[in-house]
Amino acid sequence: MTSNNIEIGKKMIENQDWYYDFVDYGWAAAKEAARASMKAFVRFMNTCPKDEADTLREMWMTAYNEASASKRMAW
Numbered sequence: 001m002t003s004n005n006i007e008i009g010k011k012m013i014e015n016q017d018w019y020y021d022f023v024d025y026g027w028a029a030a031k032e033a034a035r036a037s038m039k040a041f042v043r044f045m046n047t048c049p050k051d052e053a054d055t056l057r058e059m060w061m062t063a064y065n066e067a068s069a070s071k072r073m074a075w
Contacts, residue, residue: 005048009044015037016034016038020033045057
């Protein structure tokens with residue numbers, strides 16, 4: 001069974017704008033929004049038990065690495 005914290009974290013990861021640097025207009029605002037979202041995720045993760053926080057950290061890094069790989073392909 002997946003805990004409520006993991007479900008909340010999954011939604012936060014799904015809503016993260018990994019591709020803010022591809023926007024045509026408002027790049028600075030998109031970057032700040034992505035950074036704020038990341039900081040909110042870290043704050044949330046710090047309220048979770050260690051095992052859940054470790055799982056969430058791994059999920060974040062997996063999503064980040066997948067987004068980074070697809071960005072490299074786009075360039």
